[in-house]
Amino acid sequence: MARFRTLDDIGDVKGKRVLVRVDLNVPMENGKVSDLTRIERVAPTILELSDKGAKVVLLAHFGRPKDGPDPALSLEPIARAASDVIGRPVAFVSDCIGEKAQGAIFSLNPGDILLLENTRFYKAEEKNDPEFTKKLAADGDIFVNDAFSAAHRAHSSTEGLAHLLPAYAGRTMQAELEALEKGLGNPTKPVVAIVGGAKVSTKIDLLMNLVKKVDALVIGGGMANTFLAARGVNVGKSLCEHDLAATAKQIMIEAASSGCAIILPSDAVAAREFKAGAASEVVGVDAVPADAMILDVGPKTVAAISDWIDRAATLVWNGPLGAFEIEPFDKATVATAKHAASRTKAGKLVSVAGGGDTVAALNHAGVADDFTYVSTAGGAFLEWMEGKALPGVDVLKA
Numbered sequence: 248m249a250r251f252r253t254l255d256d257i258g259d260v261k262g263k264r265v266l267v268r269v270d271l272n273v274p275m276e277n278g279k280v281s282d283l284t285r286i287e288r289v290a291p292t293i294l295e296l297s298d299k300g301a302k303v304v305l306l307a308h309f310g311r312p313k314d315g316p317d318p319a320l321s322l323e324p325i326a327r328a329a330s331d332v333i334g335r336p337v338a339f340v341s342d343c344i345g346e347k348a349q350g351a352i353f354s355l356n357p358g359d360i361l362l363l364e365n366t367r368f369y370k371a372e373e374k375n376d377p378e379f380t381k382k383l384a385a386d387g388d389i390f391v392n393d394a395f396s397a398a399h400r401a402h403s404s405t406e407g408l409a410h411l412l413p414a415y416a417g418r419t420m421q422a423e424l425e426a427l428e429k430g431l432g433n434p435t436k437p438v439v440a441i442v443g444g445a446k447v448s449t450k451i452d453l454l455m456n457l458v459k460k461v462d463a464l465v466i467g468g469g470m471a472n473t474f475l476a477a478r479g480v481n482v483g484k485s486l487c488e489h490d491l492a493a494t495a496k497q498i499m500i501e502a503a504s505s506g507c508a509i510i511l512p513s514d515a516v517a518a519r520e521f522k523a524g525a526a527s528e529v530v531g532v533d534a535v536p537a538d539a540m541i542l543d544v545g546p547k548t549v550a551a552i553s554d555w556i557d558r559a560a561t562l563v564w565n566g567p568l569g570a571f572e573i574e575p576f577d578k579a580t581v582a583t584a585k586h587a588a589s590r591t592k593a594g595k596l597v598s599v600a601g602g603g604d605t606v607a608a609l610n611h612a613g614v615a616d617d618f619t620y621v622s623t624a625g626g627a628f629l630e631w632m633e634g635k636a637l638p639g640v641d642v643l644k645a
Contacts, residue, residue, distance in 0.1 A: 270289065395640070
């Protein structure tokens with residue numbers, strides 16, 4: 248694994264202005280944060296720097312502002328939530344550059360914490376504009392990136408600052424990088440990957456990369472239907488990208504040449520309606536009724552996946568096996584998640600999972616805390632699985 252500069256390399260920070268890029272792009276309901284997970288994840292870095300006497304200046308984005316400042320996308324209410332989580336005051340200032348920001352930072356005492364306003368209120372942020380980056384850098388002595396979830400973006404506050412200030416990975420970023428190294432960078436073999444989700448078209452790069460790195464690839468969700476159809480299976484009215492049959496075949500050819508086993512459903516849960524409690528039946532994938540759709544994998548497939556997990560030393564998971572949001576089409580995902588969690592708790596499996604639907608599915612199964620590592624990074628996690636370089640990570644290499 249490439250070595251990254253972390254807080255262990257940072258030296259004395261007492262009295263220094265430390266710009267900390269964090270992920271505070273959290274869900275909101277009625278003006279309040281409805282899920283504190285991302286704030287809780289960055290709390291250790293903030294507290295460590297505060298305890299060491301740094302003047303902690305938080306940089307973050309929220310939403311996708313279109314035309315400059317938008318009161319609905321202000322970070323001010325998130326500052327209050329962060330204060331509750333951290334257990335210390337988190338001050339807020341309504342700009343991230345210029346006189347307001349500079350004045351607020353100047354008034355900080357060692358150990359104080361300040362959140363600057365949404366960096367994306369400036370279009371220059373996403374353009375990684377050198378002049379804007381300089382203005383951000385003028386407010387700090389040191390840069391710490393603790394937002395792996397934004398590390399696939401070459402923005403001023405994620406990548407640009409690392410060229411102007413001494414740059415380090417925060418504890419959350421460090422934990423993510425170490426977990427990902429265990430998952431695919433230098434994993435203990437055999438490695439099994441589970442990839443689900445609706446469409447093959449969104450995960451072609453991911454699948455092409457995985458078949459070269461893992462020993463077995465389980466394909467579930469709607470995307471499995473495309474692979475089944477490519478093998479000549481009639482999948483009825485199931486979600487299926489028939490135009491990607493050639494791509495699916497090519498992925499299977501690549502897997503065969505790389506010695507990677509492709510695990511597709513052998514049975515499925517089929518229904519004629521996509522709604523909670525809809526009448527359903529378990530059928531072989533070669534016996535899907537013409538007027539029905541596959542909404543989950545069946546018990547024989549779950550048993551086969553569990554068998555592969557039993558053989559694996561490492562599991563990487565992205566995407567549910569079925570339409571887990573609606574009962575009873577959550578059964579396969581829940582059963583598989585619980586089996587992987589039990590193997591992990593027994594010390595027999597390193598399990599790394601990520602992606603929004605995956606996190607939701609593991610929470611639904613009640614096992615997210617039992618996996619070795621669950622990434623909340625979304626797009627960055629997916630691009631890492633695709634084997635792509637992440638700009639915000641590469642600049643932190645020692």
